[in-house]
Amino acid sequence: MVRQLTLVAAADLSDDDVRAALDGVRPLAVLPDGPPAVVDAARDALRPDEPLEPGADLVVVTSGSTGGGRGVLLPAGAVRASAAAAHARLGGPGSWLLALPVSAIAGLQVLCRALLTGRPAVRLGAGETLTDAVARMPAGTRRYTSMVPTQLRRALETEPGALRAFDAVLVGGAATDPALLDRARADGVAVVTTYGMTETAGGCVYDGAPLDGVGVRVTEGGIELSGPTLALGYRGDPRATAAAFTGGWFxxxxxxxxxxxxxxxxxxxxxxxxxxxxxxxxxAAVEAALREHPAVADAVVFGRPDPEWGQRVVAAVVPAPGAEPALPDLRPWVAERLGPPAAPRELHLVAGVPLLHTGKPDRRAVAASTPQGAL
Incomplete structure (x- = not known):
């Protein structure tokens, strides 16, 4: 039987759409919100007019942080296994607050975990405060949410009391600064760092420890993961699938x-x-050091060719309110913490950091938009 993929816009996604995918009835892919170019790129990766690969129930587009996004083929069993393992680690099923885009695996997983426990997720409305959203969550149950580090940082500044209402705040999608984690925990927030990706049906390592059934090993080629949460591969790309998935490891x-x-x-x-x-x-380490500087609100770091050093460290920095960070101030700050080679040799001041549809910083966009040469 040939199965076709059903595309749903993020704004139109319903719990019934997600249930149908989890039950293996109607394969699902969620198109991200955003400008037409972003939506069109996701649609190209999803290939809705082509027959769907056997066994896939959800197709989720990766962030494309290092290039064009890919459609990841997830069986419902992998998503269910991920949800069960997450609840087992967190202390049992509970109510979930959705604060992330549903086109990304982290947001979609919040919906899936919630539906699999019989309690549809409470969705954070546009412009709604975290405090008001928490007030709409059911009483008498454990409360969970997932965030990216930027969301955690902002909520700590404006609504720390709302964060303390959760039994666990999962933080992932990008590296989380140790100073931010220390601050959150000191403020009584039950923050849990997660590591995973679309290809593992979301976070599969919590606070450094793999979830039940998940295998972790480190080779010369980097971190490799195994277990029941793995995807089947990439949509319409058997070569990339063979390169990334081998012998039960990703x-x-x-x-x-x-x-x-x-x-x-x-x-x-x-x-x-x-x-x-x-x-x-x-x-990521340089970004974390820069964010600790009192004149820096946020930072993105990348490399550029350098005739003397091979590459030079470039920092795009969002100034803290009323501050004017300068390269002579930031270089020694980073060097003292990470060593002289890590100190930026080029600095750009930016108004904000653009984000991908997953909520991760868009490094490629920042690098492309900053002119050559130090400021």
């Missing part, structure tokens, strides 16, 4: 390390590493 292309206690530390994308003067610099 090659993430993320750098990391396993501690003696088996906990995973993620260092960032292998593709993002800036090699300057023969030294590998992780952009």
């Amino acid at each position: 090659r993430t292309r993320d750098a990391g390390a396993l501690g003696a206690d088996g906990r995973l530390t993620v260092h960032g994308r292998l593709d993002d590493v800036v090699v300057t003067g023969g030294v590998n610099v992780a952009p």
Whole structure:
């Protein structure tokens, strides 16, 4: 039997659409909100006019942070396994608040976890405060939500009391600064860091420890993951599928390390590493150091060719209100924390950091929009 993919706009997605996919009745893909170019790119990756690969029930487009997004083929069983393992780790089923885009796996998983427990998710409305949304959640149940680091940072500044109402606040989608986590936990927020991706049906490693049934290993090619939450592969791309999925393992292309206690530390994308003067610099670590500076509200770091160093570290910085960060101030700040090679050699002040439909910073857009040369 030939199965066709049903495309639904994010704004029109209903719980019935998600239930049908989880029951294997009607395969689903969610188109992201955004300008026509973003929607068209997602549609191209989803290939709605072509027969769907056997076994797939949901197709989710990746963020495309290092290039064009791909359609990831997820069986309903992988999504169900992920939800069950998450609830087992968190202390049992509960009520979920949806605060993320449903076109991305993290947001879609909130809907799935909620529906699989029989309690449809409460959706954070446009312009609604977190406090008001929490007030609409059922009483007498455990409360959960998922956020990206930027959302957590903003909520800590404006509504810390609302964050404390959750039994767990899952934070993922991008590297979370240790200082932000320390601040949240000191403020009584039950924050849980998650690591995973669309290809693993969302987060599958919580606070460095894999969920039940998930395998983790680190090779020269980066972190590899296995278990019942894995996707089948990529939509219409058997070559990419064969390269990423092999022998029951998924090659993430993320750098990391396993501690003696088996906990995973993620260092960032292998593709993002800036090699300057023969030294590998992780952009996420530099971003975290920059955000600790009192004159910096946010930062994105990337590399550019340099005739002397091979590559140079470039920082695009959002100034804190009333501040004017300068390269002579930021270079020693980073060097003291990460060593001289990590100190930016080029600085750009930007009004804000553009985001992908997943909520992750759009590094490619930032790099493309910043002119060459230090400011």
